[in-house]
Amino acid sequence: MDAFNRSYLRFLGFIAKSVFVPVPIILIWEITYRCNMRCRFCDARLLNGKYYRNEFTTQEGLMLLKQATDMGAKLLYLTGGEPLLREDIGQILRFAKKIGMVTMLGTNGFYLEDKIEQIYKDLDYLRVSIDSLRIHDCIRVCNSAFENALRGIKLAKKMGMNIIINATVTSETIDEMEDLAKFAEDLNCGITLSPLVLKFRGEGNSGIDFSGLLPEYGDYVLSVNRLKEKYPCILNSDPYLSLVRRGGIGYAGIKCKACDIMLSANPQGDIYFPCNTNPVEKINLKMTGELKKVWHSKAANHIRREVKNYNFCKSCMDRCYVLPSLFFSVRGICDFLRHTGHRRRFF
Numbered sequence: 001m002d003a004f005n006r007s008y009l010r011f012l013g014f015i016a017k018s019v020f021v022p023v024p025i026i027l028i029w030e031i032t033y034r035c036n037m038r039c040r041f042c043d044a045r046l047l048n049g050k051y052y053r054n055e056f057t058t059q060e061g062l063m064l065l066k067q068a069t070d071m072g073a074k075l076l077y078l079t080g081g082e083p084l085l086r087e088d089i090g091q092i093l094r095f096a097k098k099i100g101m102v103t104m105l106g107t108n109g110f111y112l113e114d115k116i117e118q119i120y121k122d123l124d125y126l127r128v129s130i131d132s133l134r135i136h137d138c139i140r141v142c143n144s145a146f147e148n149a150l151r152g153i154k155l156a157k158k159m160g161m162n163i164i165i166n167a168t169v170t171s172e173t174i175d176e177m178e179d180l181a182k183f184a185e186d187l188n189c190g191i192t193l194s195p196l197v198l199k200f201r202g203e204g205n206s207g208i209d210f211s212g213l214l215p216e217y218g219d220y221v222l223s224v225n226r227l228k229e230k231y232p233c234i235l236n237s238d239p240y241l242s243l244v245r246r247g248g249i250g251y252a253g254i255k256c257k258a259c260d261i262m263l264s265a266n267p268q269g270d271i272y273f274p275c276n277t278n279p280v281e282k283i284n285l286k287m288t289g290e291l292k293k294v295w296h297s298k299a300a301n302h303i304r305r306e307v308k309n310y311n312f313c314k315s316c317m318d319r320c321y322v323l324p325s326l327f328f329s330v331r332g333i334c335d336f337l338r339h340t341g342h343r344r345r346f347f
């Protein structure tokens with residue numbers, strides 16, 4: 001049995017355990033909300049100033065990682081904002097690896113060349129955003145965004161890193177998906193074609209007008225399914241695509257397990273329940289000190305019971321959070337078993 005299958009079986013073991021007790025198997029830490037870009041669809045640019053100050057210090061971050069692994073966390077996903085803006089990113093990844101976590105980081109790629117020495121040894125998966133071959137800089141409101149990310153990807157590839165390009169697909173770029181897949185194939189990278197979704201993070205949501213930007217989801221699913229036949233580098237899983245086709249996790253009849261198996265933390269150490277897409281409750285780790293207390297708090301348990309009743313969950317497609325939930329539903333498991341022809345298609 002190869003390493004991938006072994007870790008998959010171990011992962012299923014943890015999943016089975018967390019059916020009975022909530023276990024934060026995946027830690028999604030938005031390590032900073034600071035960003036050098038101002039993407040038209042992203043609320044990071046709209047968060048107010050308090051979200052840019054009082055970030056967790058390095059020591060506080062390491063404590064979060066240690067407490068999370070003590071409670072069963074196996075996978076760390078660092079995102080933001082732009083995580084490479086954190087000066088201590090190398091130190092944090094090194095520590096995560098030392099305590100046995102699988103590590104993944106999402107970046108816009110702008111500083112990849114500068115930072116690669118600090119991260120490449122301790123990162124299992126690097127996700128780099130490339131949304132378009134035509135209008136990437138315009139979407140990201142940043143000169144040389146494409147050029148810098150591409151240079152970073154090429155260097156990371158040379159250094160032997162596992163790279164997954166993430167393209168956020170909007171109504172403006174839906175016709176470019178094949179070009180993007182070809183681009184990833186030529187670079188020998190994986191690619192996820194992720195539909196733009198409505199996100200309501202904290203206080204940042206209100207200023208974005210998504211209406212003209214959301215892709216036609218039915219067309220999106222049909223096209224990705226067609227492209228997957230031709231491009232094995234496309235990593236979107238069938239269960240996720242089928243959830244998008246049905247209009248969201250609630251409409252697909254699946255209960256979201258975000259707050260049972262995932263720990264969602266912001267830069268200041270607020271733990272979001274049920275998730276950062278729609279945080280009903282934020283509990284600050286600095287105030288309480290003990291992650292276990294936060295995770296098993298009355299408020300968290302209340303939300304776990306209520307989550308099936310939240311209206312906003314019906315149409316939710318936020319892949320980071322809903323995808324692991326698919327492992328728990330009978331429909332999701334059947335879908336996975338039917339469609340695991342390409343074993344890396346887990347996104």
Ligand SMILES: C[S@@+](CC[C@H](N)C(=O)[O-])C[C@H]1O[C@@H](n2cnc3c(N)ncnc32)[C@H](O)[C@@H]1O
Nearest residue numbers: 042080081082106107108129166168196197199
């Ligand atoms: C929030 S960013 C953080 C990491 C990094 N700054 C980047 O751009 O990759 C993570 C990913 O979320 C995507 N994203 C942002 N807003 C989104 C939305 N409303 N729907 C879907 N994806 C979104 C971005 O394009 C990016 O690929």
Ligand code: SF4
Nearest residue numbers: 035037039042081108
């Ligand atoms: S998508 Fe990433 S790069 Fe763009 S504004 Fe959001 S955090 Fe910054």
Ligand code: SF4
Nearest residue numbers: 256274275313316321
């Ligand atoms: S369905 Fe979406 S909004 Fe609801 S708990 Fe899950 S991730 Fe959060």
